[in-house]
Amino acid sequence: MTRSASGSSQPRWLLPFVILAVALLSVLPLSRLAVAGFVALWRGDLGGLLADPALWSSLRYTLETALFGTAISVLLGAAFAFLLTLTDLRGRSVLGFLFVLPMMIPPQVTALAWVQMSGPSSPLLKALHIAPPLGSPQPLYSVGGIALLFGVQHAPLVYLALRAGLMALPRDGIEAARLSGASSLQVFRHIVLPLSMPGLIAGAAIAFVSCVGNFGIPAILGIPASIYTLPTLIFSKFSAFSSRTFGEVALLSTAIALISVVGLAVQERVLRGRDYRVIGLAGAVATFRLGGLGLLVAPLLWLLLFFVLVAPFMALLAGALVPAYGVPLTFSTLSFHAFEEVLFRQSATRTAFANSLFLSAATAFGLLLLTLLVGYQLASRRGVLARVLTALVEIPYALPGIVLAVAFILVFAGPLPVLNVTLYGTIWIILIAYFSSFFAVSLKPVVSAFRQLDPALEEAARLSGAGFYRRLADIVVPLVAPAAGASVILVFLIACNELTVSALLWTAGTQTLGVVIYNLDDSGGSDLASALSVLVVVMVVAMMLALEFFGKRLPKGVLPWRS
Amino acid sequence: ANLVLYTSQPNEDAQATVDGFMAVNPDIKVDWVRDGTPKIMAKLMAEIEAGNPVADVLLIADTVTLERMKQAGQLLAYKSPEAANHDAALYDADGYYYSTKLITTGIVYNTAAGMKPESWLDLTKPEAKGLVTMPSPLTSGAALIHAQTLAGVEGLGWDLYKNLAANGAIAAGGNGAVLKSVASGEKAYGMVVDYMPIREKAKGAPVEFVFPKEGVSAVTEPVGILASTKNAEAAQKFVDYVLSEKGQNGFVKLGYIPARNGMALPDGFPARDSIKVLPIDAAEALKNTDDDLKTFSGIYGSN
Amino acid sequence: MAKLILNHVGKDFGGSRPAVSSLSIDVRAGGFLALLGPSGCGKTTVLRMIAGFEQPSDGSILLGDRLLADAASMVPPERRNMAMVFQSYALWPHMSVAENVGYPLKVRGISGERWRKAVADALEAVRLHEHAERQPADLSGGQRQRVALARCLVTSPDVVLLDEPLANLDRHLKQEMEETFRDFHNRSGATMIYVTHDQSEAMALATEVAVMSEGRLVQLAPPEEIYARPEGRMAGALIGQGAILQLPLPEGTPRLLDWAALRPLFQGHAAGACADILVRPQHVVVDPEGIACRVVSALYEGERYALRLALPDGQILRAFSAARVSPGEKLAVAILSAWRLA
């Protein structure tokens, strides 16, 4: 029988622990920000902002870009997830491996690469003799352009979240549908799609929230066309700092929080009343045969990968190999000076590598621990409390990094009350901020995996005498391993590149890769910045390859590109 | 505790400045944090709001920002003996802040461009239609000063910005983005701070920098001491150093126009007296900041 | 070991009627209770409440003096020392067969040689020693069921809950497994509760049979008693084969009826209120003097033919025949014995 256990299956401390974790990572910084907002509201500083058409237009742009962006992410990510998980397409592993990489390339880089690719100086278009003349309007400077880039940037999020769910599809359910006479397409629409809904929606939700909070892409593609989203508007508030700024920022952040809460409500709504627990034995992944279609689809996927991965990466590489921006890359101009410089001369590079690796790994694994507990708790509990907790976890991720960082400074600038140590200025405050910011990313896939579990499996373990920790370690965690793997990799990749949170929180000795790259770029060393970015990508690929090497020993499905 | 410097100078420049200072004052250790002005201000303001500002000395974008801090009572007055060698227009009479260099905003063009602009008005010509880009005052402090400066000039004013907008100019992110856009040939002309194109040109980039004949605006990267500092003495030494001949020479080596009188200019710049710096009144500019931002967004539409 | 007491236990899922209501059963320590009842009558729900997966909405469950659960509190399953075979098996897909079976031991800290030995023995008992290293997904349905069985019997639980544990096994294996249960029961003295649809299974194994219907207890009695003297239509229909006839019966007739008492009923001589009368097929024998019936269907069952006979008034009677009989034939039968159900 598969029914929800109504017995108190968790230790008594779990719920308080979950609430405490959410309070520390989410409520504390958010409410500190809210206080600033209330103070400003109290002083009547904000009437002007509410009346400012800029607020409302940016609200609209934020929604538009985020919605279209999410749609594109879902299309791309879902297409990859379905094709690479469920079909017999050739080269699935390689494609899967490459598809998660675009997350490694900072959004600004991707945006710039695309601007160049489609602009008058595009080497590609020039070679094809279809480059637009100098000065023609750049089509990417538009809502559509932003949405497109959002879509490309966040598609791996959807891919990873969805894939974990697909791994748990029941094979016999699909077979039953085929025998009912359903064509592959119908099986897909009627069985696979609804059953993978929790994963798909989780992916769409993270993508949406990521779009809402993204700064890099609208900064480059939006501002030239006077398209301000909430994050870019917030940033511009900081640039003209005044006594009102915190209040305004708090208010704008509230708008972002509201948008993400509404998004979450939509998600709940869609999932409500649906039961996705798989009955009986699942796990054998069903394979659709593509046949001749495979020959058509594979090149399409590779072409897509070219645009989302290879082209931006090439742009990075080219940028690293020329001495100055705008110098064409030829054999005579090619130089490895930038690599030498960042590798051997800049001492900050090594510190940054160490810091970022530590931060990303600690965040990814630390959060995994946390999310396993929180996810377990949230999946077994429905009702207002669960919804509120979920929303609270979500909001920090939706806020632009700069806002979250400000909130953390407000909270932690002074020494801690009892311990009398100051976290501010140490690497630990960055770690806490990362925990807060990426909580949602880590939690999403895990929760949806928990929702798909046949409760009888845990019940059997309980009756075997396994207490909470025991069955968590032996039964529950291995069963959600694919989602856990996705969660770790997602968080690691994102944290590796993180910029805006750490930008405000770093001090000497605690700079991260994102900060160093940004600072290099900002101070005119775009060649150095590109070189460092290339090195980061190379490092991550090397680590992923190492994982692949040990992959045989990991539980099935942990590595999202292995099938 | 070490002296803490918040600065918006580029990395290498910040390191060079600090190294120079520590060479002169070996007993003072300096920790520095650098970031773009908006971010560093957000950080600082959050610290102040939380009641525990970390920085002792600021070396950031423009006098307008420091004027605001002065008025908010967040700065410490200090009369530096080095001020004698500086133009009085370049520091606060009460000693709250001192300009350290001049970063002017002029015109950059791609060497492949059809026209060699000499005047701000050239950018409104049909040859430049759709080919002009500039930093947005919403993102760049220098750009805001620039707009406020030009707005006050007879014959330019806000009309210049309106005409530019009518000519298809866009206001993109920061100075870096403008430079990239022009260097890559995506746009032909841009308004940009001087040192970037001059440095890049030296490295081989296809760009050229022009000081337009009407004059250029300048931000002056002022230095100031925070009222809350616990290292007032060391902070004052730092201020003295950056205003001193030695400190100023350091800036020249980095490619900036020094604030101190009687210094040579870095390579790639024309003679000092051929550069006409348009004046700006910080207190006045501060008062108008909001309106000016509105005016600007009214033209380029942040909405 | 102690007595397992269900005391007015009820469970409501919020449906149109409660899944279980006011169920009171005592199972003596070391007893073997078979739970019978039509599909959906609440058997699994009862097991799940005993195991601790569902909280009773009403009543209480005790093991000796120890309160296991009532509407307010409950001992978690992992501290009940029970074992269960789930209707869906609930095998862990990420563990091999041996790991699945050995998991309860592992949890109890048993490892090394002792672990291997116990697992091997359990797998041997269900004839799966060859498949120890397989994954559950690669097993046949019956093999999965046997893995679940082995896992259930590998420890020394106080209470063993079996939810149709033999449904997917062939007769031979079934008999072997029944043997295993009996052994296990004798050896361990565990209290066993056994849900099944197959009364012959229930009869063969249980010391006590409980019949449920729509969430309620209909009858609780030892197997022979319940077969010979079922109470009410439901138990009569469920236990053993048989036909239930509606015949007018004079007041005061004894419940057990012989041919002498029955014969007049078919000749229309008797009057009285209609009563439900259970007639077992083995009590229906060919008798030229008997009631003239028509064969409605004759199904080959291997050992014999199962006949459905239509009485003159159209009611259906069941009977056996060793010889082949064709539908449509006429057959005169006597009813040696019958039982009034209420």
Add this chain to the structure above:
Amino acid sequence: MAKLILNHVGKDFGGSRPAVSSLSIDVRAGGFLALLGPSGCGKTTVLRMIAGFEQPSDGSILLGDRLLADAASMVPPERRNMAMVFQSYALWPHMSVAENVGYPLKVRGISGERWRKAVADALEAVRLHEHAERQPADLSGGQRQRVALARCLVTSPDVVLLDEPLANLDRHLKQEMEETFRDFHNRSGATMIYVTHDQSEAMALATEVAVMSEGRLVQLAPPEEIYARPEGRMAGALIGQGAILQLPLPEGTPRLLDWAALRPLFQGHAAGACADILVRPQHVVVDPEGIACRVVSALYEGERYALRLALPDGQILRAFSAARVSPGEKLAVAILSAWRLA
């Protein structure tokens, strides 16, 4: 409708021995084949190959002249017009009971009133009309099995594959469902293949019974034939109850043995090679002149007691007794009939 032909079909999962090997069966159009065999012998695998979920590693499967599958090519399941009840039910957790049942219709483009009617009829046939709007997760095991049944019968498939479709149902429901199958079979003329462990089910329904063992076909014959004349130990043990005795048998003895032929064997008079002899319990009767046996066990089965008797040489015989007998008692029996298995 056309004949279903399995032609030397084999399937190897890469285990120690193939799951199915060189299986050849013809099922005539509209035939009803029961597939019997011990757990793990390959029955489900055969069904899965017929349905098109597994590709045979060897041989071919044809429906009339149409090649459904061989080692090289295969018609996808959705173009075979077959229906199947899965051993694991394979219900779709995201659809209600009615949606599950109606899905094959929906795929065929049937909707509106016709859809509702057909679904309601199918649910009525399995006694689940009340639960049409429930989710599968909220059903009991037997209810789920019935949903799977209804889904299988709602269309007009050419071939119906049933994998232990009644394993979780109580006897009554089982009989009703058997009735449903028989009706459906008569009405639709579909070819049916029925996997079961319950030979009485198989006997009652099938026109032909195939017995498998370790992936091979052991015997294929009509039910009465296979019961009366099983070939080999496996079929003898599997079909019906019975004990297999090893007795020395003179050359040339006929396969069907009566008491006259059997008696000397027990008196030690006969010589010859040992042969496997199947003795059905109903052929063992009490006879004071018979063989003196000891009662090993007597299990109450409701209708009667199932006895295990030890012969003087220790071999076990099965018998029935209407009266209660206690283990340890002595009993003299005659064997009316027996069958030499090979």
